[in-house]
Amino acid sequence: MNPETRQKIHEKYERELQRGERFWPDSIFKDAIMALAIFILLILLATFAGVHDSPKADPSDTSYVPRPEWYFLFLFKFLALYAQIPVLGKIEWIATALIPGLALGVLTVLPFVDKSPRRYYAKRALPLGIMGILVWGMLWLTILAEYPTVASDGSRVPGILQAIAGILLPLLAYTAFAVIAYTLKERAPRAILFTGLGAGALMAGFSLLSMALYPPSHKETVEHPTGLVDQIVAGQDLYSIHCLECHGEDGSITVIQGVPGLEGKVISPINSRDVLYTVNDASMAQIIAYGRPDSGMPPFGKAYNPEGLTRAEIDYIIAFMRYSWDDRYEKPEIKPLYPPLGAYEVPSYEVHIAPIVKRYCLSCHRPGKDSNDYFMDTYENILHSGDNGDRNVLAGDETSFLLQVIQGQPILNPDGSEEIGVMPPSGTLKPEVIEVFHRWVLMGMPRTAEEAARLTWPAP
Ligand code: HEC
Ligand code: HEC
Numbered sequence: 049m050n051p052e053t054r055q056k057i058h059e060k061y062e063r064e065l066q067r068g069e070r071f072w073p074d075s076i077f078k079d080a081i082m083a084l085a086i087f088i089l090l091i092l093l094a095t096f097a098g099v100h101d102s103p104k105a106d107p108s109d110t111s112y113v114p115r116p117e118w119y120f121l122f123l124f125k126f127l128a129l130y131a132q133i134p135v136l137g138k139i140e141w142i143a144t145a146l147i148p149g150l151a152l153g154v155l156t157v158l159p160f161v162d163k164s165p166r167r168y169y170a171k172r173a174l175p176l177g178i179m180g181i182l183v184w185g186m187l188w189l190t191i192l193a194e195y196p197t198v199a200s201d202g203s204r205v206p207g208i209l210q211a212i213a214g215i216l217l218p219l220l221a222y223t224a225f226a227v228i229a230y231t232l233k234e235r236a237p238r239a240i241l242f243t244g245l246g247a248g249a250l251m252a253g254f255s256l257l258s259m260a261l262y263p264p265s266h267k268e269t270v271e272h273p274t275g276l277v278d279q280i281v282a283g284q285d286l287y288s289i290h291c292l293e294c295h296g297e298d299g300s301i302t303v304i305q306g307v308p309g310l311e312g313k314v315i316s317p318i319n320s321r322d323v324l325y326t327v328n329d330a331s332m333a334q335i336i337a338y339g340r341p342d343s344g345m346p347p348f349g350k351a352y353n354p355e356g357l358t359r360a361e362i363d364y365i366i367a368f369m370r371y372s373w374d375d376r377y378e379k380p381e382i383k384p385l386y387p388p389l390g391a392y393e394v395p396s397y398e399v400h401i402a403p404i405v406k407r408y409c410l411s412c413h414r415p416g417k418d419s420n421d422y423f424m425d426t427y428e429n430i431l432h433s434g435d436n437g438d439r440n441v442l443a444g445d446e447t448s449f450l451l452q453v454i455q456g457q458p459i460l461n462p463d464g465s466e467e468i469g470v471m472p473p474s475g476t477l478k479p480e481v482i483e484v485f486h487r488w489v490l491m492g493m494p495r496t497a498e499e500a501a502r503l504t505w506p507a508p
Contacts, residue, residue, distance in 0.1 A: 065165070122189035123148065128197050129189075129211040132204065151182075173237035174229050177244040178222065184248050185218045188255045199262050206262035213254035221247035273364065276371075277380050283368030286361055288407040289414075290348060292472075297408065299373055306473025308418070310344045319373035329366055336362050386484070391507045394491045395484045396500035397427050404481055405430065408472055420468070427495055436461065436468075443492040451489055454482055 069075060116124050130136075130143040162175050169176060192214065197207040221243060228239045273282040288297070294304050299319030304310045316323055327335070336357065337349030348357045357365070371379045385407060386400045395401065405413075405424045413424040422434030434440050440449045452459050453471040460467055470476070487505050494500040 068165070118190065121193035122186040125189040125193040125210070126214065129207060129214055132197065132207050132211060170237050170241075173240040173244075174225060177225050177240045180244055181218050181221050181247060181251075184251060185214055188251055189214045192255055192258065195259055195264050196262055206258045209254050209258035209261075213251045213258070217247050217251045217254070276367070277382055279364045279367050280371050280380070280382060281368075282361075283364030283366070284372070285406060286357065287365050287368050289411045290357070291365070292408070292411045294345075297472075299369065304344075306412070306469065313344060315343075318369070321375075324370070324374045329370075332366050332369070333359070333362050336365065388480070389484060389487070392504045394494060394500045394503040394505050395488045396497045397430075397488070397493065397495045399497050399500070400484050401430070401488055402427075404484060408477060408481070412472075431493065441489050441493060444490055446490070448489050451486060454485055 115121075126147075127140075127143050130147075131140070136142065158175065162172075164172065166172055192210050195206065195210070197210065198204060199206050224243045224247075225240055228243065229236050232239055273279045291299075293307055294310065294315070295301050295318050300317045302314060302317050304313045304315060318324075335345065337347060337351065337359075339345045339347035339352075341347070347353070349362070350356045350358060370377045385403050386395075389395060389400075409424050411417075412419045413422050415423055415425070420435040422436075422440060423429040431441055432438055436449055441451075442448045449459055449468065450471075453468055454477055456470050456476055458467050458469050476482075488494070491500075491503050491505065494503060
């Protein structure tokens with residue numbers, strides 16, 4: 049480039065610089081273009097990506113933990129970290145109103161304070177440093193929002209590491225910026241740049257350290273059934289786990305059996321018109337959520353038990369009850385619990401036993417229930433848990449305890465103490481279901497469908 053052109057370009061630049069850029073219409077025009085682009089992007093996202101389906105809101109669920117949208121997560125995390133500060137942490141409005149208010153105030157007055165005409169970044173180190181640390185801090189606070197402030201063992205270390213990254217270091221950086229700008233004047237930009245980079249690196253370091261040492265507690269991702277059929281099936285599974293022990297598989301129980309504390313209690317069958325026609329969905333949901341404390345029906349809602357049923361789950365149970373028992377509802381076609389057995393077919397745990405146990409046995413035979421500590425929640429537990437342990441299912445043995453009790457044959461505990469009653473205590477299983485258990489045990493309890501496919505049942 050010859051010196052002449054260079055001179056020309058420089059002059060043109062100086063002229064432009066002198067003239068400046070007008071706020072109206074130049075800047076406004078650029079802003080409008082950007083706003084339009086984001087608006088179109090939002091429309092495209094809403095059209096093609098949409099939002100995730102989540103279960104219905106439940107106003108009575110007091111255990112619900114609300115979480116802000118992602119773009120507010122940094123404030124949310126900031127509040128959580130701030131709340132750990134002794135004494136000051138108790139004064140919530142400082143973190144919820146005062147500090148964000150001050151930050152917004154500073155941003156609002158910044159253009160009036162910083163009137164330097166310079167655009168070259170090295171000449172604008174202070175405002176860039178302030179903004180840079182702010183945005184960098186917001187980024188890390190947003191990421192950290194997924195991570196616990198208090199570790200699962202009660203340790204406060206993660207919160208302290210995060211507070212260093214998200215509150216202390218930015219504060220120190222700002223203090224340093226102010227001191228540098230005031231004392232170094234001309235040589236300040238370089239020092240501010242290095243201080244800013246150093247503080248930024250430390251912020252990232254402390255955040256990453258806390259993330260590596262204290263990962264978020266594992267959360268299950270729950271599938272939400274969408275169609276009516278899926279909801280009915282989900283409701284039936286929930287019913288089988290929570291309600292079957294007292295009300296029976298088909299809601300027909302009138303005398304409770306095998307439930308400690310309620311033995312022999314007479315109840316109205318909940319599959320009867322008497323109940324279904326007189327109790328509407330809203331009252332049904334109430335009964336399930338709050339129970340009937342005087343009569344022995346326990347509450348299942350979240351208000352009583354964080355592990356309890358959500359409002360959506362209660363709705364699925366009600367859908368199951370209505371579509372299965374209420375003659376005003378027409379039940380849609382629903383896949384059978386397990387594929388019917390062929391004449392020579394051997395059932396497997398995966399395909400047959402697991403869904404049957406889930407529906408008919410799990411409500412009493414799971415951790416937390418005192419049914420001789422026989423837990424039927426996994427393959428191993430079905431084979432080995434329980435007071436009678438391996439005696440319950442013995443490969444190829446007709447006298448396996450499980451086979452006896454489901455065939456209406458009560459047995460004496462080997463130590464001669466108590467009798468084990470018939471299972472399920474409230475009535476007998478359908479003959480097809482008993483046949484599945486029978487073939488499964490006699491053929492050696494195959495676990496997978498492939499294992500079962502290699503075996504043949506010697507049909508009569
Ligand atoms: C521990 C035993 C037990 C369990 C488990 C149980 N219930 Fe009940 N349920 C009862 C008793 C006892 C009553 C009281 C009947 C009465 O008031 O006469 C009752 C009453 C009801 C009623 C009201 C019937 C009426 O007469 O108006 C409904 C509906 C009901 N239960 C549904 C359920 C559902 C759905 C579940 C599963 C989420 C469930 N119950 C789980 C014991 C139980
Ligand atoms: C209403 C609750 C309930 C249901 C449903 C139920 N059980 Fe039981 N089960 C018990 C209780 C309680 C015991 C302890 C013995 C007793 O009191 O009869 C028991 C004991 C057993 C035992 C003996 C365990 C041991 O190690 O001593 C077997 C086997 C068994 N159940 C199988 C089943 C099977 C299979 C099903 C499903 C088809 C089933 N049960 C459903 C309540 C239940």
